[in-house]
Amino acid sequence: MGRLDAVRAARRGGVYLLGALLSAVGTVLALPLLCVPRLARWWAAWHRDRARRLLDPASGARPTLRAAWADAATGRTAGALLWLPVHAVTGVAFGLPALLCVGNIVVALIATPLWWAFPFVERPRLFIDVPVTGWATALTLGPLQIGLLAALAFVAFPPVARAHARICVAVLARRAGEELAERVAVLTRTRADVLDAHGAELRRIERDLHDGTQARLVAIAMRLAVARQAFAESPRDEQFVEGLLRDAHEGTEEAMAELREVIRSVYPPILADRGLDGALTAVVTRCGVPTRLEIGEFERVPAAVEAVVYFAVAEALTNVAKHSGAAAARVRVGRAADRLSVVVTDDGAGGADERRGTGLAGIRRRVLALDGAVDVDSPAGGPTTVTVELPCGW
Structure with missing residues (x-):
């Protein structure tokens, strides 16, 4: 891992831990309300997605409360209710040290140049109990405290955040029987959609x-x-x-x-003539909005998957050009193990809704026909992210 990647990991870990602390306090305050099964599953689903995103940053779109609410229609109520007290304890235990670390860095950043602006009896203190009474103290202890705490955050935040995320995923993991039952329900529903x-x-x-x-x-x-x-x-x-x-x-x-x-x-002939990368390049070139195409390394995938990816990207970019008002868009295609992922993002106005006939329902039907998954994240004001995942290890 390069130094820049390590800095990003520390930043992600710090944000995750502070978010865990804040949500743990919210869990305690709203505990009676969160004991409602659907709300408990929703709260747990969001934390599970958040933890998985931390453990695997390339897993897909960022977790949203809206997506978690849709996911809460099914799932383990018992596991969600168990998660509430576990999170209340672990969120505070893991997040409070992170808050103290970040808070004392902020104190040092303020105290070093502005110690003189505080009243004499309320001088800021560094290293817990050392008052800053002059420039010598401010210019020595201030940078020292910032450096030590920043180094501590750099080293400790990523593993501590991953430890909390693993606890979250372990508590909220579905049992084999429950996963099978949920899978059967999904396949039954998607089979009817596919037949239609x-x-x-x-x-x-x-x-x-x-x-x-x-x-x-x-x-x-x-x-x-x-x-x-x-x-x-x-x-x-x-x-x-x-x-x-x-x-x-x-x-x-x-x-x-x-x-x-x-x-x-x-089956578009361009797929047979130029392959998936060439076909997507042609689609991006024809888009009325400047679009950047990023294609990772992946082996040949089944023709049915290629066709679904081609139509999904074409439809998504058509929506971008017609409805979003975006100035730029991006298409990313990559493969991890036996899953092919496609992410289409734009900087438009957001608010995409499958019920308004914007073509998203058609994308979902095509993807579900191949046992794939579609996630649409489009808050009002944007940006919009459409994530498609398809199995390609047949």
């Missing part, structure tokens, strides 16, 4: 072929029949036959173009 989506897709393809391509092929056949009859009855009427053949030729090209569009809606 599959039926709708078949009807769309049938409608496109019937109303478009089939109509053009019938017209071509009629023109060719008329041309054949005209040629048989009047071989010298070349101009009339030529016009019919020209119309039939143009109709054939139009029918082929429509067929290509139908095929493209099932």
